Amino acid sequence: MAKLTNRFWFQLHGWFSLPVWLIFCFVCLTGTVAVFSHELTWLTNPAARAGNPDNLPARPIPELVARVQQQFPTADISTVMVFEPYLVHVVAFTDHDKPYALAYINPYSGEIQQVNQGQTFIGFMRSLHGWLLFPWQNGYSVGYYLVSAMAIVMLGALITGLIVYKNFWRSFVRPQLRWRQGKKTLLTDLHRLAGVWSIWFLLLMSATGLWYLTQAVLWHADIDIEPHTPVVSAATLPNSADARRLDLAAALDIAQQRFPDFQPSYLLLPEHQRGMYTLMGGGDHIFYDRLAYTLSINPWTGEIASEKSPANMNTWQTIMHLADPLHYGTLAGLWTKTLWFIFGLLLTGMSITGFLLWHGRTQYAIRRSRHTTDLSEADYEAS
Template identity: 75%
Template sequence: MAKLSNRFWFQLHGWFSLPIWLIFCFVCITGTIAVVSHELTWLTNPAARATNPDNLTAKPIAELIAAVEQAYPTADVGSVMVLEPYLVNAVIFTDHDKPQAIAYVNQYTGEIQQVNQGITFIGFMRSLHGWLLFPWQSSYSIGYYLVSAMALVMLGALITGLIIYKSFWRSFTQPKIRFNQGKKTVLTDLHRLAGVWSIWFLIVMSATGLWYLVQAVMWHADIDIEPHAPLVAAAQLPATQQTPPVSFADAMQIAKQRFPDFQPSYLMLPEHNRGMYNLMGGGDHIFYDQYAYNLSINPWTGDIAQEKSPATMSALQTISHIADPLHYGTLGGIWTKAIWFLFGLLLSGMSITGFMIWGSRTVKAVRASRASTVLQEAHDGAK
């Protein structure tokens, strides 16, 4: 009975991954690359590097916007993305000959180093990993469901793997890889060793993936986790004045006064006369993402119409803002990214070695079945 039980768990462990092995492996590999997509951008695109040989302080973002507007007088700047200190700021704008463009502006020198009119490598990898580039239909994407459902596969593989591998904790103190006992033994030892040392990582990926699945269902059901940005009341619009008196620089100052540790990450300018400055950023909270703070500032009055911070978040909002740092390893900067990248490689390797182990067992079983059939036919013929 014990042998039957072990065989059952082994088969279940395989079936948790094998039917969708290619998707699972692809998601693991693209996620591993997405973790270091910012660093790969820095490495491969010199125009994206925020070089600062003179050790200058970063210029106010309002000056970077002004530099783009000076270079492109008819441009309409819509938003600004602030990335790592070693990457340029991305000023997103439209122009008469540019439906959408991203100006790479060095925040230390104020120089426009490149204008990109296509998808960036960072955006491409996040989209490829997040929803496999499947189209979004209204508020859902089949690709997003497929990717987030991999959390169930990962969790099932983890649980069944621990049941199969008796005394797995010995791999922490007595790791072994038997190189002299054949290819199958080496693959099995590598698979088990990587799995045991990745238990914590598998738990984190499964938990955050399950949240993404829940989040997808909520989006599909039109259940809002975050409130929509408010609009300026029509009664507050002046009858004659066309330009709002509160500038972008003023709005940034208001945000800093409200939250002294506010570190801007995504800043949206008003799209029309009833639009507001929607400023998002991070703070000193290590487990929250770079959008944990959110302020909507009225450009006509300077009032904060809506705000959000870790102190005022609901339970669902808190989960939403801690999921990404845990999933992508951004909570400790480049050092935790390196750790997540390493374990992402291990997870990708486990997917491949697991398939190879299953393949060798399957080939062996098929050969044994064929040999048995031949022997049976020979025996029947002898009669």
């Protein structure tokens, strides 16, 4: 009975991974690369680098927006994105000859270094890993479901693997890697060793992946995790044609006064007369993402119409803003990114070694079956 039980768990361990092996491996690999998407952008695109040889202080964001407006007088600026200090700020706008464009502006010199009207590397890698570039229709993407469902595969493979691999904790104190006992033995040792040392990482990726799957279901069901940005009430719009809206600098000052540790990262400007400033950013909480603070500010009165911060989030919102830093390893900058990258490579390697082991056993079983059949036929003919 024990042998049947062990065989059952072993087969289940294989079936948790093998039917979707190629997708699982691809998701692991793209996620590993996506961890360093910002650094790779800096490496591959000189126009995205925020060079500062003279050690100048960063210019105010409103001044950079004004630079773009001067360069493109007829442009309608909608969004400002702030990344790491070594990358440019990105100002998104539309113009009569540009349906959608991104101005890469150096935050120290104020120079517009590039106008990008295509896909960015950061956006491409996150889309490739997040939903395999499947289109979004009616608020959902089949690719997003497919990728996030890999969390079930990962968790199932982890649980069954620990059941199959008896006394797995010995790999922590006495790691074994037998180089000279054949390919199969080496692959088995590599697969087991990587799996045991990656238990924490597998649990973390499974938990965040299950959250992304839950989030997809909520989106598909039109259940809002965060409320939509409010609009200015028509009754409160100014009657005078001379009324002036607050500029971006004033809106940022209001946000800074409300949350002293507010660090802007994603700023949406009003799109119409009833539109509001929607300012998103991070703070001093390392476990929350860079969108944990959100303020909607009335551009006519300066009133904060709605706000969100780690102090007043509900449970769903808290999980939502904790998931990305834990999934991509942005908790402590380059150090945790490097750690996540290494274990991402291990996870990708585990999927490959697991497939090779399965392929080897399958080939052996086929050869054995053929050999048994040949012997049976020979015995029949002899009789």
